[in-house]
Amino acid sequence: MTAAPAQQAIPIPAVQQALLTWFDQSGRSLPWRAGAEGARDPYRVWVAEILLQQTQVARGLVYYERFLTAFPSVEALAEAPIDAVLKAWEGCGYYARARNLHRAAGVIVADGMPSTYAGWLALPGVGPYTAAAVSSLAFNEGRAVNDGNVRRVLARLYSERLPTEPWVQARADALLDPGRPGAFNEAVMDLGATICTPKAPRCEVCPLAAWCGARASGQPTAFPAPKVRAAVREVQAVAVLIGNEHSAVLERRDGALLGGLMGLPSEIREPDETVAQALARLCTRVDAKPGVLLGTVTHNMTHRRIVLDVYSAKSAHPKTPVQDAALSRLDHKVLGLLESQRGSLFEVQDSVEGIYSQRVETA
Structure with a gap:
């Protein structure tokens, strides 16, 4: 140089x-x-x-x-x-x-x-x-x-x-x-x-x-020399969608990053925890019955990369109109998984619920 x-x-x-x-x-x-x-x-x-x-x-x-x-x-x-x-x-x-x-x-x-x-x-x-x-x-x-x-x-x-x-x-x-x-x-x-x-x-x-x-x-x-960037940490998590892209069970998030926003019920996976174990823990917390794996969403933040496995679920909890709630981009990505689907999610879920329930129990 x-x-x-x-x-x-x-x-x-x-x-x-x-x-x-x-x-x-x-x-x-x-x-x-x-x-x-x-x-x-x-x-x-x-x-x-x-x-x-x-x-x-x-x-x-x-x-x-x-x-x-x-x-x-x-x-x-x-x-x-x-x-x-x-x-x-x-x-x-x-x-x-x-x-x-x-x-x-x-x-x-x-x-x-x-x-x-x-x-x-x-x-x-x-x-x-x-x-x-x-x-x-x-x-x-x-x-x-x-x-x-x-x-x-x-x-x-x-x-x-x-x-x-x-x-x-x-x-x-x-x-x-x-x-x-x-x-x-x-x-x-x-x-x-x-x-x-x-x-x-x-x-x-x-x-x-x-x-x-x-x-x-x-x-x-x-000039100036590039700043040394902190390593991006990958965070594994699970979420459940109880409802559809228009109306769903939401909960208020806490924490510095997304605190105050509404979002789908979710849990961060512990280091030694499988997806099935985290999903079971989440569903117990929100009193829901897990169903179909809808997909996996990734979302990059400044120092984190969130990898979120999203499942459908059933629950008696009341649903909230999605358009009325303040949601993060992460939650909008999750709801985007359903853009190609029409009708009730549970019509799909009911046909395969037994298969996925067995996977959750035996994984």
Whole structure:
């Protein structure tokens, strides 16, 4: 690998001017950016920043519009039942974000809309990045943001292969334009999202090309070095579908990942447990009689890969209309197993129930 050449000091005023000029001409038009700099709707900015923490903009736009249609104001969000909030968040993942939005909305309605970094940081679910983003974008406070796009742009500009969080924050603070902090933050993020991309940076049209150490090295994609990813852990589980894709027995999930959502009754298999044993344990818990194996669904999460064996089952428990419940993508995948089936599941189950019951008992 060719070493990056010794780099001269970055001319901060020139970088600020070049980046803001580019942004004024080429910045993305996004719905939460409506309004003059420093006078935007903080509620819309806040919802967008929370949503986009784990969701790409192109996909997030659909979820954003859906959420704002359901809850057009912070008062509407605070007054809504949590189940309605989770339903509006359906498909976005990381549902703790929705629960924290709901909690924070209640605080805002009671205490007033924060206008400072410290005020936003005090709210549930708001960390340093979100507090800096909302306070700068909505109130023009001089706070530099630090996210993945910012990290990549600054690592390349300064030809730093291993940028630490404190290093990135210090460089972002030093570069921040004090006259237009919100616009400057958006400019760096837009540059990383559209020009200084991870695998195919368009250096030839980058406004910072003249000063970029990574470009001068001839290998811009070597900066920053890839992060070491945690190993993905496979989780084996079983679930039962009591009903059909329209109406089914559901239970409320707990835990950090899917807590608060409704879902099909399920159990994680213990390390020394067979599918049959886990299914029997699950059916005992929900007082159900197992039937047909409907299929196996896999679902990838950040550090987990869930492999879910799905069985039909019979139970006297009341069923819930699926369309009214907030379900995870995993549960929607399970219900998708039935898209090609019509009529009652139990017509199929009754003909083979004895076979599968025997398998469960003898496996």
